[in-house]
Amino acid sequence: MVDDLLDIAKIEADALPIHIEAVDLGVLSAEVLALLAPLAHERNVELGPATAPVHVLADRRRLRQVLINLVTNGVRYNRPGGTVAVTAQLDGSVVVIAVRDTGRGIPAEMLGRLFTPFDRLGAEGTTESGAGLGLVLARTLTVAMGGTLEVTTAAGEGTTIDMRLPTANGTHCAPTPDGSATRRRRLRPSITQL
Structure with a gap:
């Protein structure tokens, strides 16, 4: 939670550097799924194969952070099996x-609050931990990488989160001294207004 708060503060201050590079989504998704396999096993949730x-074109570290958050939510708010x-x-x-998950989904009356910081959409009355920052940060980081993040959900039917990022096919990024391309995007207005 503290790291999420710090990232949000840096984003609002336009001080979070984004290092754009070609990222192999197959490799990255395999890493994320392997990392979260113990949690999925504990919750009796099956993880699909890597992409x-x-x-x-993305910041590898930030894309990994977003995928970890989205898959973790898919596992935590799912049903056994x-x-x-x-x-x-x-x-x-x-x-x-x-x-995509086959979990509980989100009731229609809560969709307007989905990207409100600290709003856990009723989960505060459960044993699930969290601060209500994960989706806010996921969306903000996705936008900072030049993409979009959209949610499709229905109560009792699961949730699909579509993240759209530029393809690296045929694209060249000018490298920085560390070998990656750096881009900063202004994220105004404040993320609380997204």
């Missing part, structure tokens, strides 16, 4: 990364 080896799958599909000049 195909498609390349996106449920599934979480991460897929990637090329759509013109973007790659659509979908994180």
Whole structure:
């Protein structure tokens, strides 16, 4: 939670550098799924296979952070015997990364609050830990990397989160001294207004 708060503060201050590079989503998704396999096993939730080896333009560290958050949510708010799958599909000049779960879904009356910081959408009355910052940070980081993040959900039917990022196919980024491309995007207005 403290790290999420610090990242949000840096984003609002336009002080969080984003290092754009070609990222192999197949490798990264395999890492994330392996990391979260113990949690999924503990919750009796099946994780799908890693995505195909498609390349996106993103900050590898921040994309990993977003995927960990989205898959963790898919596992934590799922049902026993449920599934979480991460897929990637090329759509013109973007790659659509979908994180789908077969969990509880989100009631329609709560959708307007989905990206409100510290709003846990009723989960505060459960044993699930969290501060209500994960989706806010995931969306903000995705936007900072030049993408979008959208949620499709229905109570009792699960949730799909589509993250759209530029494809790395045929694109060249000018490298920085550390070998990656750096881009900063102004994220005004404040994330609380997203």
